Amino acid sequence: MDKIKIALLGDIHANLEAFNAVMEKIKTLEVTHYVCIGDIVGYNANPKECLDMMRALNPVATVRGNHDEYVGTEQDLYGFNPSAAAAVNWTRSQLTKEDRKYLAELPYSTVVRIPGVSPFSIVHGTMDNPHTWGYIFTRLQAVASMENQRPYKLCFFGHTHMPLYFVEKEYETQGFFFQEDAPISIEPNSRYLINVGSVGQPRDGIPTAAFTIYTPDENKVELYRVEYDIETCQQKIRDAGLPEKLASRLEIGR
Ligand SMILES: [Fe+2]
Numbered sequence: 470m471d472k473i474k475i476a477l478l479g480d481i482h483a484n485l486e487a488f489n490a491v492m493e494k495i496k497t498l499e500v501t502h503y504v505c506i507g508d509i510v511g512y513n514a515n516p517k518e519c520l521d522m523m524r525a526l527n528p529v530a531t532v533r534g535n536h537d538e539y540v541g542t543e544q545d546l547y548g549f550n551p552s553a554a555a556a557v558n559w560t561r562s563q564l565t566k567e568d569r570k571y572l573a574e575l576p577y578s579t580v581v582r583i584p585g586v587s588p589f590s591i592v593h594g595t596m597d598n599p600h601t602w603g604y605i606f607t608r609l610q611a612v613a614s615m616e617n618q619r620p621y622k623l624c625f626f627g628h629t630h631m632p633l634y635f636v637e638k639e640y641e642t643q644g645f646f647f648q649e650d651a652p653i654s655i656e657p658n659s660r661y662l663i664n665v666g667s668v669g670q671p672r673d674g675i676p677t678a679a680f681t682i683y684t685p686d687e688n689k690v691e692l693y694r695v696e697y698d699i700e701t702c703q704q705k706i707r708d709a710g711l712p713e714k715l716a717s718r719l720e721i722g723r
Contacts, residue, residue, distance in 0.1 A: 471501055472499070472501075472686055473501050473502065473586055473685055473686065474498060474500045474683075475500070475502045475504055475529075475682065475683040475684075475685070476495050476498070476500045476503050476680060476681070476682055477505075477506060477591075477680065477682070478491065478504070478505055478506065478523070478668055479505070479506030479507060479508065479534075479625075479626075479627030479664075479665045479666070479667060479668065479680075480506070480507075480508045480534070480627050480628070480630050480667035480668060480669060481505075481508065481509050481510075481519050481523065481667075481668040481669045482509075482512040482536065482667070482670045483510050483513040483514060483515050483560065483669065484512075484513040484519070484669030484670065484678075484697075484719075485514075485518045485705075486698040487669045487697045487702065488519050488522060488523075488668055488669065488678075489697070490678055490695045490696065490697035490698070491668050491678050491680050491693075491695055492522075494695045498682060500682070502529050502583055503526045503529065504528055504530050504531075504581055504591060504625070505523055505526075505528045505530070505531035505532070506532060506534075506591055506593060506625060506627040507531070507532045507533050507534030507537055508534030508535065508593065508627060508628070509523050509531075509534070509572070510536055510537060510540050510572065511536030511537075511540060511553065511556055511557060511560060512553065512556050512669070512670055512711075512715050513556075513669055513705070513706060513711075513715065514705035514706050514711060515705065516560045516563050516564060517564055519669075520564065520568055520571075524571070529581060529583060530579050532576055532578055532579055532591050532593050533572070533573075533576060533577055533593060534593040534628065535593065535594070535628070536553075536557060536560075537572040537573075537575060538572070538573065539557045540557055540560045540561055540564065540569065541570065541573030541574075542569075542573050546558075552711075552712035552714045555712050556711055556712070559710075559711060577592065577599035578590060578591065578592035578593075578596060578599050579591060580621065585685075587622065587623070587685070588621060589622070589623035589625070590618050590623070590624040590625075591624065591625045591626070592614075592626050593627050593628050594626065594628045595610070595613065595614040595626070595628075596614040596616075596618045596624060597613045602628070604628060604629050605626060605628075605629060605633075605635075605662070605664070606629060606631065606633070607644070608642055608643070608644050611635035611642060611644060611662050612635075612637075612642050614626070614662060615637055615642065615660055618660070618662065619660075622655075622660050622661065623663070623683075624661070624662050624663070625664075625665050625683075626664055627665055627667065629664060629672070630666075630667035630670055630671055630672035630673070631664060631673050632647035632664050632673060632681075632692055634647045634661060634662065634663040634664060635662040635663075636659050636660070636661055637661075637662075638656075638659040638660075639658075646673075647664065647666070647692045648692060649692045649693055652690060652691040652692075653689070654688055655690065656688070661690075665680060665681035665692075666679025666680060666694075667679055668680055670718070671722045672723055673722060674721070674723065675694065676699060676719060676720055677694040677695055677697070677722075678695050678696075679693070679694050680692075681693070699719050699720050702716075702719060703716035703717075703720070704716075
């Protein structure tokens with residue numbers, strides 16, 4: 470059997486140029502399974518195309534992001550910033566009823582079970598109250614989430630668009646930046662909470678599309694970054710009449 474290699478894609482946010490560039494790279498990596506960490510839609514201008522593409526990959530698991538939830542339902546947009554809310558409203562008009570139902574029915578978190586791989590958990594925001602869409606930036610926020618990922622050793626998340634990871638070892642938890650030249654080695658007797666990076670709207674100051682590859686046989690988790698056609702994506706945002714801020718932020722990765 471081929472070695473299992475799992476691609477984890479999160480915060481795609483309707484950025485077709487970034488998603489295509491990520492898939493080009495993935496073609497060279499002998500990936501066997503896909504996992505989606507949520508926020509397929511929102512912010513950028515190709516929600517339908519990105520949703521169809523993600524579903525066609527037949528991911529072994531997909532969780533619901535906050536944008537997926539708001540686009541999939543008629544909930545009012547209290548708490549969204551104005552440009553994100555404008556994009557949610559526009560995105561609702563771009564999807565079919567069936568697309569929106571699919572998004573609205575995604576689970577908040579799930580356990581990924583692949584034969585031959587220790588089960589691991591995934592969530593968009595946090596394992597503690599995932600439906601409240603809290604963010605994990607700090608060690609304390611990570612600890613609260615990790616208490617709720619037990620008994621699983623490994624949990625992948627998204628939502629912050631900031632590739633950070635946290636390691637709990639002997640009752641101590643530490644946070645680190647997740648970088649493409651520094652794979653995480655999964656050690657026995659440690660617990661991990663890993664942000665997979667954002668495909669479609671990175672916010673760590675690096676504008677390239679980010680995604681994660683997990684190779685269980687090698688106990689290795691790697692971050693990849695790929696260049697994509699930012700200008701085309703920006704032009705589509707402007708052509709759709711979406712807020713200029715959504716276009717300009719892409720080139721600075723914020
Ligand atoms: Fe997001």
